[in-house]
Amino acid sequence: MADAAAGDPGDGDFRLLMDYAHGFMVSQVLFTASDLGLFEALAPGPLETAAVARALGSSPRGTRLLLDACAGLGLVRAEPGRGGGGPAFTLTRLSRLFLLVGSPLSQRSMLRYLAGTTARCWGELGGAVREGRSQYARAVGVATREPFVAIYRSSAERLLFMRALQDTWSVYGARVLTAFDLSGFRVICDVGGGSGALAAACARLHPTSSVSVFDTHDVIATARAHFRRPRGDPPIRFLGGDFFRSPLPRADLYILARVLHDWTDADAARLLGRIGRAGGRGSALLLVEAVLTPGGRGPARALLLSLTMLLQTRGRERTEAEFRAMAAAAGFTRFQRRPTGGDLEVMLARK
Template sequence: MTPHSIEQAIYGLVSTPVLHLVDRHDMLTCLIRNGPLPARAVADQLGLDADTVDRLLLVCVAFGILRRDAAGAYCLVEQALPLFDRRDARYIGGFVEHLATGAAERMERLGEYLRRGKEAVDASRETPYDIFYRDEESTREFMDAMWHLSHGVSRELAVLADLPAAGLLVDAGGANGPFAAAALQHSPGLRAVVFDLPPVRPHLTRAALAAGVADRVDFVAGDFFTENLPPGDLIALGYVMSNWPDEQCLHILRNAYRACAVGGRVLVMERLFDDDRNGPLATSVMNLLMQLETRGRHRTVAEYVALLRAAGFDDCTVRRSGGDKHLIIGHKPVDDREPSASAPGNERA
């Protein structure tokens, strides 16, 4: 008999598109609001084919997302409920859509990378953000993925960050504001500026209105490789560092250092490898997708701390959330010394 872990690996190719289908066609929403229900009832309520619905839901049972009782009625397992309830801040449907419709299409390039290397294969390709922001549909899909991937855990990260009662947060590369919105909701005296590329502006405006923080967040269009970040008391970098190799990360952090008030902090929010880099699974998978979608990679705490210290930040600490995204904090020293130009070493928190 095939071991469970190997079976999951073999058939994992099916799980993401199935999850995307049952979410996109409202099957999970139907079960959350009206379940437990048999497949026929789900199909009748949604106007779908009952046989196909049943087959899809059976796959979800096998992968541990649904339960099926003796009468054949389906419901979500407790852990899955908030992740697929569109009314919950932890909803991840947009991220699943990104994996199913975007990342999966790029997997074929891995064979080319193996033979020729990423640099040679991607030499004539568009840059990652030219692809993400190619048109309104692709921009919306990327913004939805960033929100659903980040906003739920950002509410926990905002607590872990010990945000001040007042001041200015600069969310660099902040997309449609999943962390900025969580920070402003947590700290009513705080204001925020989201710094990102021009196509992001309308998506931030909509998200900020929906989150009830539009009166306290502004948008500044720019590129942190060619322009200075707006000055602030806190500089947030959420899922930014993992998009770039070390040299570009150091450039971004030095830009953040210049923008950060003396005695202020930089908040780096990322998935983290274990110290031995043997996991967790989600970080290992996303590390591979970073090669396909960006120029970056995921790192250990020690690697992030080394980059922070090379940029001039000190007193670096890590605070772990209950999710996949964690917080590494660096302080700008009160003597405001110039950051070293040396390459990062192997320092640890």
């Protein structure tokens, strides 16, 4: 009897298996609807299928199937149409906040990056597990041991990656920067700060502090060319160099936001050691990362991020104990950790 019950299609284990097995289809619905401009088409108000198809330049049949799938997933909402010939579709809170171009919280660039480079790399997961290394050579045709040579393999890809991270900070920036009281730090440097989105948010919160971004010369040039800041925002400085080789600026607080997970333990320790020496006595370190539970067996989303790091970089996600030990070895011995309510957590380590 137990075997018969376990074979029931309503069995919870079977349904969970099917959810996992079909997860890639959910991603493709999301990516395709976003890429086609479906959410922008629905922004003015409820539209029936024919009007959406005209706006997208797509087939009525395919458009209706996509709209129905989006409604089933909660990305759009179906309501009675005016003519009685079919439903009209409108945006949900989720799509209006996070999927609509122009929303301050839009994640469209992050979706484009995940749908492109990340999805292609994930298609080579078997090779990564067998070989224990990045799959950029198979996925995108770039053979290199340096992850950011592949990540920044073209100016367009570098810009998309930077915009994707900017999307992340549109959601997490304020939470990250208010997890601890940072008002006492007069000189703040965001190491590997990319477009400057997090640094700009920090400067707005602490306008009397001097805030800078340290990143590669190519990243700094892209940031200056493509990421315009609102007039009247407090200034931030951009400093170019290689954080493994170039002199690091002296600061009271160094921010490393989603940086250490890109690198091996040895490289991460080397970077932290250089920061510890550059900052001098009394400096501090703000780490922003996904944090694994003790023993490294969860949470599930952090474990999936670790596989992404295997596929695309040389690093992995880590436990609090590992972050604490690395920080202490670099001289940052007083350690605190706070959640943000999402996948990322904030750790402040002081000398």
